[in-house]
Structures are given as C-alpha cells and as structure tokens.
Amino acid sequence: MATEAHGEAGAAVGMPQLDFSTWPNQIFWLLVTLVVIYLVLSKIALPRIGAVLADRKSTITNDLAAAEELKQKAVEAEKAYNDALANARTEAAKIIAAAKAEIQKDLDAATAKADAEIAAKTAESEKSIAAIRDGAAAAVAEVARDTAAELVTALGGAADAKSVSAAVTARLKG
Amino acid sequence: MEGELALMGKYIGAGLAAIGLGGAGIGVGNIAGNFLAGALRNPSAAPSQTANLFVGIAFAEALGIFSFLIALLLMFAV
C-alpha cells in the first residue's frame, strides 16, 4: 500500500525515522558521541572553565577588598588631615587671642598715657586762655574808658574821669 | 479501486490529525499570554518564572507534536 503512495517518485522511502534497520547504527554512533563529549567535558572543559570562573571571582573579590582597604585608608587620611587642620585652627586662634590681648594692653597703656598728657595739656591751655581772657577784658575796659573820655571831650563835655570810668564799668558789666 | 480508497482515507486522516496542532497552538498561546499578563502585573517576579513558562509550553506543544506525528505516520508510513 505504501508503494502506491509514493511509488511514482521512486526515491521516497516513507519516514526514514521509522526505518528500523538504521537504528542500531544511529544508536551506536550516538553512544560513541555522547561518551566522547562527556569525557571531553568532564575531564577538560568543565574543570577548566570552572577554575577560570573561580579565579576570576577570587581576583574580583581580592580587588574589591583592596579597594575597600584603600578607601578605608583614604578616609583615615582625610580624618587625620581634618584633625590637623582643626588643631592648627585652635592654635592659631589661641595665638591670635594672646597677641590681641598684648596689643590691647599696650594700647590701653598708651591710651591712658596719652589721655593723661592730653588732660595736662588741656588744663595748661585752659589756664593760659583764662589769663589771656582776663588780660583782654582788662585791656578792653581800659580802651573803652579812654575812648569814652575822648568821646566826651570831643562832644564838648568836661570829662570827669571818675564818672566816665564808672559808666564804662557799668556798661561793660551789662 | 480499493487501494485508491485507502489512499484517500490516509490523506483525509492525516489532515484530520493535523487539526490537533491547532489545539497545541491554542494551548501555547494561552500559556504565553497568561505569562505575559502575569509578568506585566508583577514584572519583578517574571524572570524567575521563565523556566516554568518554557516547561509549560513544552508540555503543551508535545501533545500537538503527537498529532503531527500521527499525520506523518499516515502520510508516509502506513
């Protein structure tokens, strides 16, 4: 019956998969192949690749550990740097404060001295100014008396020195 | 005459057997579609389930392949 289905084609052989005469051949070569592949894989390829992968993993782990260590070191160095910086800052602040206090002391002393000198000078000046003022006032009274006497004379009166002087003095006071 | 009738029966049978592949197609589509729906709802769980997806597809497909095999047997081996 099968020959009718594809007898005309001649070459067709149905399903080669179901041609049981070739099964022993295929099974034999398959087993050979599988054994060869298994040996190649289990003896050479897989241990090698596994070793490479393990190597890489340990290398990466080591590198990561080293990087972590370096990072730790960097953090420590930064901390030390910051500490040094802070120390320097406090030291500097201390020095500045001391210098400031000293300068302040000098300054205060100088200021006090200067103040005293200035006070002395002021007192002296005031004294001389008062003397000058007194002198000036006396001179003004003299001039005024003379001028008033002259004026009285010029206006045709008889200048009584005593009354003129009294009037001028009264005026000056007023 | 009798042989032609048998030939006809063979081809019709092969065609009928091929319908079974449609069922496999429905099954595989169903699995893949449901997987996608689930994966879109919870994308983070999807990668861990791809193995189950393929196993499911394989089981569904195997039954279709059986009917395909019947078709082939009818065409070429009977």
Added chain:
Amino acid sequence: MATEEGSGLQIHPMDQFVVKPLFGDGPIQWYTPTNVTLWMGIAVLAVIALLVLSTRRRAIVPSRGQSVAELFYGFVHKMVEDVAGHEGVKFFPYVMTLFMFVFLSNMLGLIPMSFTTTSHIAVTVVLAMLVFLTVTLVGLYRKGLGFLAMFWVTSAPLALRPVLAVIEVVSYFVRPVSHSVRLGGNLLAGHAVIKVFAGFAGAMGLASVVPIAAIVAMYGLEVLVAAVQAYVFTILTCVYLRDAVGEAHH
C-alpha cells in the same frame, strides 16, 4: 535542497532524513560510518572548538570565544542548580553533555544540505531513555522505596490517591516518550516544512519569491526552535532529576 526537476510538484520532504553510508552503497551495519557518524563527529568537533580550544588561554579577562564558553557553562550550571537543586550539581557534566549535543546538533542541522541527527526518533529516544533510566536508578538508589512515594500524592484526599497514583505512574512512564518525541518531532516538522516550501519555490517560477520569503521566515523560527528545544530538553532533564535527588516532590 529544492527539488528542481520542474516536472510538477514532486516534493520529498523526508529525503533529507535518509541515513546513508558515507562510503559506497552497501547495507547499513551497526558499525557502518554513515552521515549520522559524520554530523555527530562534527558536533563533537564543535564542542571541542567551543569549550576546549576557546578556553585554552584561561584568561581572567576572557576573549570572545572564552566568553561564549563561559556563557554556556554559566547558563547550564545555573539551570541545574536552580531546577534540580544543590544535590543535582553532581549531574552537571551529564546535563551539560546532553545540552551541548542537542543544541549543536540542532544548530548544525540548520546548515543547508546538512543532516539533523536530533530529528531522528532513534537518537532522541536514546537520549530520553538515558535520562529516564538515570532518574529512575538514581532515585531508587538514593531514596530506596521512598522514591515510589512520589506516586502517592499525600496532599490529595485519601479516596483520590489511588486514582492519582495510577495517573502519576502512567505519566511517569510517558515521560521518555514525550521527552523524545517533542525534540524529534519539532525538528522533523520544521525541516519538513522548509523542504515543502523549497519544493514550491522550485515549481513556481517567478512567483517563487513568496515561498522563498516564507522559507526565510521559517528559517528564523527554526533557529529559535532549535535553541528553545535544546533548552526545553535540558530543563526537563533537570526537572526529572529533581525527583530523583531533590528533598521533596513538588
């Protein structure tokens, strides 16, 4: 690849799967070197090139080839660890063997004019039976009769348990069937469809642009299928291994 005879539609999508002797035309004995031998040998060479030659330098900073090898290693290792558990890592070389063989056979099969070893039921049945026997024997060895407890679903009501046990036992024994037929059937179907389109292209003259475009699309899909089927085969292996070595059956 296309059947270019031009005399109507003569498509032989199954010719590409024929097992032929490499030398001569004699009968195929179990030891005869055939195209199966050739393409399995190429798969072995590809494994060696990919995983052994590329990692020759064992560089800490990997080259491109070594990155690919490490990618495969990491991918399968993670799969075994995640799915089969820590106990399953012992089977990592075994799972890796299966994955590399299936993946490379699928990919090599996509080369035009090549022969796809994994599209043969004989091959996939052996692969699946190896997994099945491994799981069963390891499970019985490690857990003794406790391994049979996985058929007795304690989380179900007592009345249902015998029924479930029957279903579990049947599904356990169907595993190698579906495991193998899935892989073989997927590749067989994809290659046959490409071949059918190629047959159309040979017969349609100028309009063959359409089937050629379809072949391109199918080819892309087949690359995906080849990778996904290798992945599925491997992950199912891990799932089954979990039954044998894992703490509890989920």
